[in-house]
Amino acid sequence: MLAMEVSMSHSVAGEPPSAGRRAAPLTTAVYSAAEWDLLTGLPGRVLVAAVAPGPGRTERGVLAGLAGLDAVAAGRASDSDLVRAVVAAIYARHDGAPQPVERLTDLVDLLAACRAASRVLGRRADPADSAAYRQWVQSVAARVCGAVPSPGERRAEHPISPADRRFLDRLGAALGLG
Known part of the structure; x- marks a missing residue:
């Protein structure tokens, strides 16, 4: 079993936003603490x-x-204020100290959380921010699923296994992308 810890450094969290971008949009105030x-x-x-x-x-x-983790961090360069604010909050929450990630393997709960997030975004977010967030979240899973082929498998022939494709399809549907 893979025991994973996430560590977010101050150097990454402390990077200034790209020119002309706010580090966190003022619109995050529209979300309740539970929604955020x-x-x-x-x-x-x-x-x-x-x-x-x-x-x-x-x-x-x-x-x-x-x-x-690289896919999560890539959200810092998103055109979406919401995605950048979420990434900034993730990095700020971890404050440079390794934090254990709870092992949440129950796919039913994860898909329910994705549907709940999509509903929140539908009520509160700009449609472009909503779409960018949902696509970014799915890209995290897609990066993981396509990261390393199985032993003996050549990437060009089988970039994503059928089981991973089903996982990504179900995730995309729960996020309202498919």
């Missing part, structure tokens, strides 16, 4: 679920986890 916790916690939950084994899926190694 849902939005900021979902990318990590998706990463953990994508790394974990499931029906027809094998547990992935450190490289896949790192690919997922």
Whole structure:
């Protein structure tokens, strides 16, 4: 079993936003504490679920986890104020100290959380921010699933296994992307 810890450094969290961008949009105030916790916690939950084994899926190694962390961090460069604010909150929450990630492998709960986040975004977010957030969250799982082919598998022939494709499809549907 892969025991994963997430460490977010001050150097990454403390980077200034890109020119002309706010570090956190003023619109985050429209979310309740529970809604904001849902939005900021979902990318990590998706990463953990994508790394974990499931029906027809094998547990992935450190490289896949790192690919997922890289996908989360890539949100810093998003055109979406919401995505950048969520990433900033994730990094600020971890304050540079390693934090254990709760192992949430129950796909039913994860998909319910994705649907709940989509409903929150539908009520409160700008449609472009909503779409960007949902696509970014799915990209975290896609990066993990495509990070490292199984032993003996050539990436060009089988970039994502059928089980991983089903996982990504179900995730996309729960996020309202498919």
